[in-house]
Amino acid sequence: MRCSPQLAREPLDAERAAALAQVFKALGDPVRLRIVSIVASHDGGEVCVCDITGAFELSQPTISHHLKVLKEVGLLTSERRASWVYYRLVPEALGELSALLDVPVVA
Amino acid sequence: MRCSPQLAREPLDAERAAALAQVFKALGDPVRLRIVSIVASHDGGEVCVCDITGAFELSQPTISHHLKVLKEVGLLTSERRASWVYYRLVPEALGELSALLDVPVVA
DNA sequence: CTTTCGTATCGATGGTTATCGAAGTCGACT
DNA sequence: AGTCGACTTCGATAACCATCGATACGAAAG
Numbered sequence A, B: 001m002r003c004s005p006q007l008a009r010e011p012l013d014a015e016r017a018a019a020l021a022q023v024f025k026a027l028g029d030p031v032r033l034r035i036v037s038i039v040a041s042h043d044g045g046e047v048c049v050c051d052i053t054g055a056f057e058l059s060q061p062t063i064s065h066h067l068k069v070l071k072e073v074g075l076l077t078s079e080r081r082a083s084w085v086y087y088r089l090v091p092e093a094l095g096e097l098s099a100l101l102d103v104p105v106v107a
Numbered sequence C: 001c002t003t004t005c006g007t008a009t010c011g012a013t014g015g016t017t018a019t020c021g022a023a024g025t026c027g028a029c030t
Numbered sequence D: 001a002g003t004c005g006a007c008t009t010c011g012a013t014a015a016c017c018a019t020c021g022a023t024a025c026g027a028a029a030g
Helices: A014-027 A030-040 A049-053 A060-072 A091-101 B014-027 B030-040 B049-053 B060-072 B091-101
Strands: A046-048 A076-081 A084-089 B046-048 B076-081 B084-089
Touching: A014 A030, A014 A060, A014 A091, A014 B014, A014 B030, A030 A046, A030 A049, A030 A060, A030 A084, A030 B014, A046 A049, A049 A060, A049 A084, A060 A076, A091 B091, B014 B030, B014 B060, B014 B091, B030 B046, B030 B049, B030 B060, B030 B084, B046 B049, B049 B060, B049 B084, B060 B076
Parallel strands: none
Antiparallel strands: A046 A084, A076 A084, B046 B084, B076 B084
16 A cells, blocks of 8 residues: 555655556546546445436447546446446546645645 | 545546546556656655756656656646756655555455 | 847647547346 | 437537656755
């Protein structure tokens, strides 16, 4: 777990910065941010793709693309059951980012 | 302060998601993430541009561009003193993001 | 006031990305 | 088997972005 490295503790090395930046970049799209928030706030913790598609005025392939991006960076996981695919949050991934950004107010 | 809206509390509306996504997008670049971490971890809280430029193998205009992006989304502020420009962190901005991503482990 | 040094802006360019329609896959039901 | 519905992958296109060299600006020094 690397001891929850805070951003203010010491400068990030290039390798770690590159990995983290990928996750932030995934969150750096309004649609993806809303998708994460939809999944995170859903009772039961998992959401069918159809539920997400219905929340946007975007084509279904576009939503699928965004889901793929979020899955690739480790923010979501997916599972197929019957005809439907369900996505759920990876809380540890968000937690790591939260800890990283948790800069002490008192310097 | 809008009661520190957690991502898991309720789905983000489009407007708020767009604003937040801009900040995450700013952090979604390895160079910018390292710049933020350099500024955040620097004693005294402020860093001269020359200190940042020296930490990368990038041209000075490129660093200046990244600093501008971080400043535009409210993560950094700058002040000119004599010939040098100093950048410092806006802790509240990082804090808001941290609170947003602070998803409770127990669903 | 011209030079010099630190930083910002400009214009161009190559690489990346969001989006779509079309086609492919995978289960389920008949 | 055949078909239908849910979802993903593919190929194309337009918009965006990181980076650079050249240039401009602002402050201090000579």
